[in-house]
Amino acid sequence: MITVKVNGVTYDVDVPSEMPILWVLRDILGFTGTKFGCAAAQCGACMVHLNGAGIRSCITPVARAEGKDIVTIEGLNDAIGKSVQHAWEEVDVPQCGYCQSGQIMAATILLRENPSPSDKDIDHAMSGNICRCGTYKRIREAIHLAARK
């Protein structure tokens, strides 16, 4: 039995300790806002916050989350996270929308660390998140918008 805390709530889960956090979230606990894209740390669709740091939940064993706080898109309710979500809505970023949970989680980390990022800073922070629809232009615009607020 492993104890994990997701969005402030504690859960005991009976899974192998090497099971990736992604599948504990999605298949065991039902937090389906966090997405499966590659299972190889290539696309960022699975990004969640672990004790405030952005991690690729598809390759991170659940044992690493024992005693720590996981925040998923469903529990992103701090001021910066909310402002990112609002900026995403304002700019109408999503198309298919599948990668956007991961994009929003990554953008939130960026803005926590760097309240007014340059285009280069955005490139650096967001390069790990693939969007096949090609919404990158609006992602950039939304991050600048969130930074201004």
Next chain:
Amino acid sequence: MEDALNFNRREFFRAGAVMATGLLIPFYSYGGKKGQAEPENGMLKPNSYLMIGTDGHVKVLLSRCEVGQGIWTALPMLIAEELDADWRRISAEHAPAAVDYYHTMYATQRTGGSTSVVSEFDRYRKAGATARYMLVQAAAARYKTDMASCRTEDGQVQIGERKIAYGDLVEDAAKLAIPADVPLKDPANWKFIGKSMKRLDTPDKCSGKAIFGLDVRQPDALVAVVARNLIEGARIKSYEREKALAVPGVKQVVPIPQGMAVLADNFWAAKRGRDALNVQWDLGAYAGLSSEGILADYKSRADEGGIVAVEAGDVEKMLGSAAKVVAVEYYQPFIAHAPMEPLNATVRLSLDKCEVWTGTQTQTDDQNAAAEITGLPKEHVFINTMFLGGSFGRRNITRSDYVREAVEVAKASGKTVKTVWTREDDIQGGRYRPAFLHRFKVGLDKDGKPVAWKQISVGQSVMTGGPFEKVAVINGVDQYSVEGMKDAAHVAALADKKIEVNAPVLPFGIDNWRAVGLSHTIFAMESLSDELAHAAGKDPLDYRLMLYHDEPRLANVLTLVKQKSGWGKQLPKGRGMGVAAFKGMGSFAALVADVSVDGKSVKVHKMTCVVDCGVAVNPDGIIAQVESSVGHGLSAALYSEVTFKNGKIVQRNFYDYKSLRIEEMPEVETHIVPSREKPGGIGEAAVGQVMPSLTNAIFAATGKRIRTLPVYSNI
């Protein structure tokens, strides 16, 4: 081909109309009985496309699916326009699989070909107008006035100073006969159409609430991962069933026609189970399949010739007397779709029904496939369409491959299952856009104008064996293998020409990729126009204006993109602009790429795009689709290629099937030509132009002509 397709579209439409009246399936239909509204649950349901509650809420049922293209918003806009709805009280949901939602051109429920707005422009406006008429009629009766004295706005009927909310009229209106042929608004009075509206699906896609196929959780479902046959004719040589069953969480290993399925409590266990199953394949006759072999075969096929698609005059004689002859060939590789959401389908089978939850563009095909496998009547197959996490053609598969497979797993296992593909399964799982070799010999007169056109195109036929074969394959020529080529005005006008097509057969699945044939034919045509301009010693954009003068809307977008892009301005060494313009999907698009090349590194600074798609229903949605065409098209142009070695597919995941990343995304400037022409498609109308605008810009920057894609394998 346009004419042939249009003719058959009319045929399809007639077939659809017959079915819509003769074979209405009552428990599927949200619509009322014919000629009478159904006051059930106090809702007004004048037809299958919308319902209005007593609270005034308008629910729009979508005949087409939301795959990112914005139909979740565009179709409600069409209804809101004629209904004079309150936009804040409108919502959308996917319709069930039912005859009422058949495509007006295809006679099945299908989303594709950039036709959703095109085909629903009248039907959804009429649906809204009909509801409005009934509400006004109810208001006029209640307040004893004539309908002409009633105005409608923001979800209310206004009679003088009195305002009556639609919700208050729903119960009265629901008792009225449904009127036929309600007139539509004069476009001069449009309030929604042509105004940028925010997407209705955005909030849920920013909060994790949007449910994609992969997010469906049925309490009784196991997760299945399948070891499937990638090369046709391959057979399972060996597998280790006991080892798979020994993985904690694995419940079952079952054979299906596609391979072996491992069922487990969750995805991770199923995937580990499949690894442990260690299926070994005997590749049979195709153990030596390689990309080099395929290309060599295509070249020798191009030497040999093919089936004649069009022939006129004496092309050889004309080539002999031409002032100049340009002989070139272009090769584009197999490419995968790689939508962000890996393929999946959830299936629950019982004695009398089959329920499917999945992101799909082909509800009727899926129904037919499930009915065929289970033996159930088609009406007992229920397709629940979920949000699609991308497709680019992968979920518009004419053979329903991933739904078919999931139904097979459910049938073989006797369990409710969610079948999930890994990213590797997706990249290696076929249904590729076929590779194409287009070889040309074009004769120019002394002014540089084409006078002779000889062409052979070698590549697999996508349409053969699918539902569009009868329409699309004419005398052995798949019209989509040369889409937009022989019908281009400057080719059609030539007196001396010969275009042949040679279609090899290879042992893996192929299918449409975003923009269908145009995904490869525009690269060939618009690279060629550039080379012809160069041979003629003319500016590539001005040369095109000369070449395309019989296509006024195409010439217009070219003229505009010349102005907007700053075409012709002095650029530093190593930097250049390239243009590409083409018509397709009923629309016209011209793109200019501004590109720097440093050694083998390519930087796209900006794409200037001008599109004419007729009436622009949701301009911001159109701009988003053009941006997407640039991002997705650049991914393909720079990186995408699936290769074969020793009978196996080489690429596996995003580390070797690369995708554009944010730092590579250029600035995109989009201009929409104001128009009252009937709507054209937009999701695919500007994709094929991206590749040649890029390579033409690389030529302008460096003098190096890239005739084989992707760029990074060939620069």
